[in-house]
Amino acid sequence: xxxxxxxxxxxxxxxxxxxxxxxxxxxxxxxxxxxxxxxxxxxxxxxxxxxxxxxxxxxxxxxxxxxxxxxxxxxxxxxxxxxxxxxxxxxxxxxxxxx
Numbered sequence: 001x002x003x004x005x006x007x008x009x010x011x012x013x014x015x016x017x018x019x020x021x022x023x024x025x026x027x028x029x030x031x032x033x034x035x036x037x038x039x040x041x042x043x044x045x046x047x048x049x050x051x052x053x054x055x056x057x058x059x060x061x062x063x064x065x066x067x068x069x070x071x072x073x074x075x076x077x078x079x080x081x082x083x084x085x086x087x088x089x090x091x092x093x094x095x096x097x098x099x
Contacts, residue, residue: 004048004099007056007071010086011093017053024079025051029058031074032067040064057099068096 009016018025029044036042041063048059072093075081086092
């Protein structure tokens with residue numbers, strides 16, 4: 001089923017801006033698409049990706065949601081973005097809401 005998500009940062013610090021990290025975000029989304037296409041039926045409609053200061057929106061098809069946590073983990077650990085994590089829980093970066 002095709003879904004649209006609003007993926008909002010848990011850390012709303014006004015100095016943070018996801019738009020400055022477009023390349024890293026697109027790279028991680030591509031990796032998730034490639035890695036989870038077979039096992040979780042993930043298809044990310046990359047043309048639907050919108051990057052705002054504190055949120056992302058995108059359309060996906062998925063059979064499972066395990067890859068949601070992986071997106072934040074990769075941005076934090078592989079792309080140097082730990083400052084975007086929840087200040088009270090460094091293992092959480094985003095809230096996912098289906099639109």
